[in-house]
Amino acid sequence: MESGFLQQLVQQLINGISLGSIYALIALGYTMIYGILKLINFAHGDIYMLGAYIGFVCTSVLKLSFLPALVISMIGAALAGIIIERVAYKPMRNAPRIAILITAIGVSFFLENVMILFASPQPRTFPAVFTATVYHVGSWVVNSQQIVILVSALVLMVALTYIVNQTKAGKAMRAVSFDADAARLMGIDIDSTISMTFALGSALAAAGGVLVGIYYNSIDPLMGMVPGIKAFVAAVLGGIGIIPGAMLGGLILGVVEALVSGFISSTFRDAAAFAILIIILLFKPQGLMGKNIREKV
Amino acid sequence: MKLWKKASRIALAALLVAGLAAGCGGGEKKSADTGKEIVIGVNAELTGNVANYGKSMLSGFELAVEEANKAGGIDGKKIKVVTADNKSEPSESGNAATKLVTQNKVVAVVGPAVSGCVAAEEPVLTANKIPLIAPCATAPGITLDKDGKTKQFVFRACFIDPYQGDIMAQFASKDLKVKKVAILHDSSSDYSKGLAQVFTKVFTAAGGTITADEAFLSKDVDFKASLTKIKATNPEAIYIPGYYEEVAKIIKQAREIGLNCPLMGSDGWDSPKLVEIAGKEATNKGYFTNAYTAEDTDPGVQKFVKAYQGKFNKVPDVFAMEGYNAGLVLFNAIKTAKSTDGVKIAEAMAKTKDLQVANGKFSYDEKHNPITTALIIEMKDGKMTLNKKIGG
Numbered sequence: 001m002e003s004g005f006l007q008q009l010v011q012q013l014i015n016g017i018s019l020g021s022i023y024a025l026i027a028l029g030y031t032m033i034y035g036i037l038k039l040i041n042f043a044h045g046d047i048y049m050l051g052a053y054i055g056f057v058c059t060s061v062l063k064l065s066f067l068p069a070l071v072i073s074m075i076g077a078a079l080a081g082i083i084i085e086r087v088a089y090k091p092m093r094n095a096p097r098i099a100i101l102i103t104a105i106g107v108s109f110f111l112e113n114v115m116i117l118f119a120s121p122q123p124r125t126f127p128a129v130f131t132a133t134v135y136h137v138g139s140w141v142v143n144s145q146q147i148v149i150l151v152s153a154l155v156l157m158v159a160l161t162y163i164v165n166q167t168k169a170g171k172a173m174r175a176v177s178f179d180a181d182a183a184r185l186m187g188i189d190i191d192s193t194i195s196m197t198f199a200l201g202s203a204l205a206a207a208g209g210v211l212v213g214i215y216y217n218s219i220d221p222l223m224g225m226v227p228g229i230k231a232f233v234a235a236v237l238g239g240i241g242i243i244p245g246a247m248l249g250g251l252i253l254g255v256v257e258a259l260v261s262g263f264i265s266s267t268f269r270d271a272a273a274f275a276i277l278i279i280i281l282l283f284k285p286q287g288l289m290g291k292n293i294r295e296k297v
Numbered sequence: 298m299k300l301w302k303k304a305s306r307i308a309l310a311a312l313l314v315a316g317l318a319a320g321c322g323g324g325e326k327k328s329a330d331t332g333k334e335i336v337i338g339v340n341a342e343l344t345g346n347v348a349n350y351g352k353s354m355l356s357g358f359e360l361a362v363e364e365a366n367k368a369g370g371i372d373g374k375k376i377k378v379v380t381a382d383n384k385s386e387p388s389e390s391g392n393a394a395t396k397l398v399t400q401n402k403v404v405a406v407v408g409p410a411v412s413g414c415v416a417a418e419e420p421v422l423t424a425n426k427i428p429l430i431a432p433c434a435t436a437p438g439i440t441l442d443k444d445g446k447t448k449q450f451v452f453r454a455c456f457i458d459p460y461q462g463d464i465m466a467q468f469a470s471k472d473l474k475v476k477k478v479a480i481l482h483d484s485s486s487d488y489s490k491g492l493a494q495v496f497t498k499v500f501t502a503a504g505g506t507i508t509a510d511e512a513f514l515s516k517d518v519d520f521k522a523s524l525t526k527i528k529a530t531n532p533e534a535i536y537i538p539g540y541y542e543e544v545a546k547i548i549k550q551a552r553e554i555g556l557n558c559p560l561m562g563s564d565g566w567d568s569p570k571l572v573e574i575a576g577k578e579a580t581n582k583g584y585f586t587n588a589y590t591a592e593d594t595d596p597g598v599q600k601f602v603k604a605y606q607g608k609f610n611k612v613p614d615v616f617a618m619e620g621y622n623a624g625l626v627l628f629n630a631i632k633t634a635k636s637t638d639g640v641k642i643a644e645a646m647a648k649t650k651d652l653q654v655a656n657g658k659f660s661y662d663e664k665h666n667p668i669t670t671a672l673i674i675e676m677k678d679g680k681m682t683l684n685k686k687i688g689g
Contacts, residue, residue, distance in 0.1 A: 008529055011554075015521040121344045123542055125573040134553055141554045216518045216546055218574045222346070226516060261522035267484050267512045269522070 007139050012262040013255060018146040018215075020254020021153035025208035026231035027238070027246035028160060029201030035177040035241035036197045038097065042104040043084060044205055045228020046111035049221060051077040051206020052126075052213040053119060059127045066129040066214070070152070073210050074203035081202025082195045090191070108228075115221035123220040126213040149211045156207055157247055160200065164243060169196055177241070233277045239287025248288060252276075334377045335370075335637055337362075337627070338397035338406040340418055345385025346515065346542060349568055350410035350616045354432050355380060356609050357617035358407050361624025363608065371631050383409050387417035394418035398425045404637040405429065407623050410616060412436030412488055415451075423450050426639040428646060430454060430627050432619035435461065435564070436487050440665040450643050452665045454623040458488060460671065461563050461586040462495030462538070464687055468584065468673050469534060470503040472685070473559055477508050479532035481523060481547060483539045484512035492538035492563050508532045513543060520547045524554055534558050540565040545574035552579040559584060567615050567674075567681070577679035587674050589615045589656050590683055601655035622654040 026048055033041045054076040058069035088107050092100040133144040164170040172193045175183040184190050212227070213219045234253045238245025253273055260272040280287065339358060342351025362376050370376055379401045381393035390409055397403045398421060405428045409415055412434040419439065422429045430452040431439065437457045440448055469475050478500060483489035497507055508530035511523040524547070527535060535551070537544055537560055544566055551560065552575075562585035572580055591602050591612045601621060605613040613621075630646035631637065652659045660668050675684040 004529065008525060011525050012522055015519070015525060019519050019521075116344055121346070121348045123570060123574070125570065128576075134555070136555075143553050212518070217549060217576075218518075218542070218546065218570075220346075220542075222516075223518075258522040261511075262526050265512070266523040266526075270514065 008262060009259075011140050012258045014140065014142055014146065015262075016255035016258030017251060018149050018254070019258060020234075020251040021150050022208050022212055022215075022250075023227065023231050023234045023253050024247045024250025025153050025156065025204050025211070026227055027234035027250045028157070028243065029205045030232055030235040031238070031240055031243060031246040032173075032197050032201045034235070035243075036173060036194060037089070037093075037100075039089065039100055039104065040232065041201075042101070042228070043107035043111060044201070045224030045226075045231070046108050046115075047077050047081060047084075047202045047224070048205040048209040048212075048227060049115065049219070049224035050080055050111060050209070051202075052209030052219040052223065053115065053124075054206065055210035055213055056124055056126055056219055059129050060124075066148075069129065070207060070210050073206045077206030077209075078199035078203040081198035085195060085198040090194075112221055112224070119221060121221060123218045126217050126219055128217070129214060145215050149215055152207065152211055156204060160204065161243065163200065169193070173197055230273060233273055236277060236287060237280050239290030242287065242289050245287050245289035252288075334375045335631065336377045336379060336401060336403050338394075338401055338403035339378055339380045340383055340390060340393045340397060340406055340408045340414070341380060342385040342408075342410050342414065343380070343382040345383075347385045347411055347540065349541075349570070350433065351383075351385070351408065353614050353616035354408060354410045354620035354623075357605070357613060357620030357622075358432070358624045360605055360608055360617075361621045361628070364604070365624070365628050371628055372635070376628070379403060383414050383418075385411070385414070387413045390414035390417040391421055394421040398422065398427055403427065404631070404639065405627055405642060407432065407620070407627065410434065412439055413486070415439050419448070419451055423448065426450065428452065428627075428630075428639050428643040430623045430646070432623035433564075433616050436491060437666075438487075447664050450639065452626070452643075452646055452661070454619050454626060454659075454667060455564075455588055456669060456671055457666050458491040458563075459495040462492040463499050464671050464673070465492075465536065465561050465563070465584075465586050466496045466499035466503065466505075468586075468685070469500060469536070469561060470505055472673075473534060473561075473584070475533035475559070476505050477531065477533045478505060478536055478561075479509040479511070479527040479530055479534075480507060480536045481511045481513065481520070481527065481539075482537070483515055483543060485514045486539070488563075488565070489538045489540075493536070496536050496538070513547075515540070515543060517543060518546060520550050521554060524551050524556060528554060528556050532558060534561055536561045538563040538565070541568040541571045541574075545571045548575040548579050548583065552576075558582070561585065564588065564615055572676070572679040580676040580679060583676035584684065585674050585676075587615050587672050588670060589618045590672060590674055590681055592681065592683055593656070593672070595656065597653070598656055618655050622656070622659065625654050626652060626659060 029044050033039055051073045054073035055069045058064045058072050084107055088103050092103055135142045172188045175188055176190055176193045234249035235246045238249030256272055257269050261269045339355055341355045342348050362378055366375050381397050383390035383393045397406055406422055407430055410433050415431040415434040416439055428450045432454045434453055435455055435458045437459055440451045442448055480493050482493040509527050511527055513520060537547055559582040564587045566585040567587055626649055629652055630642050634641040634645035647661055650660045657670050662668055671687045672683055673685040674681045
């Protein structure tokens with residue numbers, strides 16, 4: 001019994017980490033955009049859907065293999081992110097926060113319904129770009145796709161951390177996020193920095209979309225809704241606006257969901273995810289990795 | 298530059314207004330001319346997560362309409378179909394029904410496909426005394442009111458949930474000879490919950506045990522946590538009543554974590570997408586209950602399959618067949634009622650007996666549930682094959 005429990009625990013951790021790394025990829029985009037614009041980009045989940053569809057076209061119509069499909073869909077989504085920011089959010093930059101939030105919800109509906117119009121509401125089968133080999137490590141089961149997801153997510157996160165911390169563009173992003181007006185006075189091009197942020201965040205979401213498409217084999221125009229909300233929870237959990245926080249939040253959320261469905265009941269899974277959000281907002285609203293900053297009154 | 302901006306704004310506003318006007322006008326134009334034609338509404342899931350069902354159901358019904366109109370219509374009156382999309386959402390289903398009744402003045406409504414949407418439209422139709430026939434809504438409650446009395450205007454053209462769960466439980470204990478079964482059901486769907494309940498009742502009464510009863514929500518994509526938990530209870534088979542979108546992913550993930558036992562399900566499995574998403578090999582040892590398969594060699598079934606293929610150039614699924622049957626039952630009722638009055642149509646429909654439909658004979662019991670055929674379908678290398686035929 002004891003070993004049975006341990007065996008289950010490890011297996012559920014494996015399941016949870018692979019799910020969590022996808023949440024983390026989407027949460028990164030949320031957190032970056034929030035960090036720079038103080039905007040909860042509700043259309044982010046739909047960018048993830050868009051990325052999955054671009055990946056679908058690349059693999060099923062153009063017959064590309066995994067890596068080129070991933071790269072093209074990341075570029076495509078990055079462009080979409082820039083266009084959305086220019087068309088929908090930029091004109092609202094000086095509008096009240098609530099107006100821009102509602103715009104984001106509008107963009108989300110727009111993307112979903114345009115996709116329903118053009119790609120039909122029916123789920124599409126993602127072609128198998130590589131066969132899923134199942135590895136048995138002792139009595140645990142790991143799937144090669146899970147490993148690919150985890151590795152891709154890690155590589156992308158490392159790349160992002162490098163861009164943000166070591167490059168000039170990253171420095172500009174951090175500066176704008178810290179104080180946009182001061183950054184402008186220092187000669188930083190705010191508009192292109194914001195575009196860059198949207199491009200990076202959207203590219204990560206698209207990568208998540210392609211990975212999910214490969215992993216679960218099916219995509220549909222409304223696939224972004226639930227993961228979008230979950231990733232938002234992950235971002236808040238880790239501390240919204242903080243990049244390592246989003247990664248941590250995503251992984252914690254994935255693991256908690258797997259453990260709750262594994263050891264309590266699968267019906268409580270979503271309840272647990274949102275209970276975490278409520279608890280965090282009550283006791284540590286700045287998030288796990290957030291610093292306690294006093295608001296100036 | 299400024300002028301251009303202003304002009305484009307005015308143009309946009311004009312476009313919006315024009316769109317609105319067109320939207321309103323379109324509805325009114327369709328109002329019925331009761332003298333020459335009989336207007337029948339179809340409230341279907343044309344978009345949304347079960348659009349596959351709604352579209353098939355509509356195609357099947359359209360075939361029935363075409364055949365009836367070719368044969369001269371009903372008492373010389375042509376049948377005209379007006380469709381409304383409920384987007385697979387119960388709240389939209391009520392709106393769609395209201396539109397069909399108030400704007401299009403339909404004499405009867407066919408659809409929606411799924412029980413939740415039927416339950417949502419029913420109050421609108423009953424209040425207006427318009428009969429409805431739900432081709433593939435299997436929840437037992439939709440034809441009954443709170444006190445268990447049969448609703449006067451509600452009919453269906455398929456077998457009910459308990460029947461499916463019952464048949465599968467018997468098949469599991471008698472044919473598959475399994476004693477320990479785990480259940481994985483969709484707790485956001487009455488259909489799935491109902492099936493799981495009946496299965497549990499019948500299977501345990503036959504001496505079997507349920508090792509685990511896990512739940513998921515529709516639109517979920519990751520089931521590995523629940524499946525890992527189920528695997529630890531060592532079941533000999535798993536019962537997964539649900540719709541193909543989730544079931545396909547469940548089957549794929551179950552096989553991935555090494556659950557190789559037989560998987561059993563319900564008519565929600567019936568879609569080519571099931572094999573596409575799960576993969577041919579994974580669906581082997583899959584069994585589900587259904588009312589029909591195109592592989593059935595019965596001459597009535599084959600005649601329907603040919604006619605459908607001729608019109609739509611694809612193999613009809615069960616929802617198409619049930620939509621077709623619903624058409625036959627409804628037209629027969631209007632013919633025998635010799636009237637387009639809702640009360641009289643409902644009266645005639647309730648008396649349907651031994652009507653020849655696509656898959657055999659069709660009669661109603663006192664609860665407006667048809668007495669009809671059930672099949673056990675077995676998945677073999679991606680093909681749905683007939684394993685066993687029950688009743689009918």
